[in-house]
Amino acid sequence: MKQRSLMTLGALLLTLFLAACGGSPGNTAEKTSGISVPVNETDFHIDSAVTSFSPGTRYHFVVTNNGKTAHEFMIMPSSQGSMGGMSMGDMDHMALASLGNVKPGETxxxxxxxxxxxxxxxxxxxxxxxxxYEAGMKQSVAVTS
Known part of the structure; x- marks a missing residue:
């Protein structure tokens, strides 16, 4: 019985501590996900609300496909031009980060x-x-210091 009371008291203290610090499951997710970057994909265009990024800052890309056909989202180290002869696997290895197959209407x-x-x-x-890419699905961005 004493152990149960201690556990209840511990849970209560933890809850009060988190409330005092502004912590909650919703707030924790917001704090860890970084700066939100809305990205709109259409047929055949990419438009990011943010085009200048800082190293060491975590960005949370929210990619929405508002087109009628599936797209992908890749962050490439630099402009690669048309890579028609390269396999998708090789491109994925070159990418800094990527999301495959974003279906129409999907985020x-x-x-x-x-x-x-x-x-x-x-x-x-x-x-x-x-x-x-050849139809225009690219956007140059900058990483500034």
């Missing part, structure tokens, strides 16, 4: 932190599904 999220070594670089947001 997917991706957390990414640009490393300090990327300061001064110009990565590219892109979709490399066949013909999509």
């Amino acid at each position: 997917k999220t991706l957390d990414y932190t640009f490393p300090s070594s990327s300061a001064g670089s110009h990565p590219e947001l892109a979709c490399y599904l066949p013909g999509h």
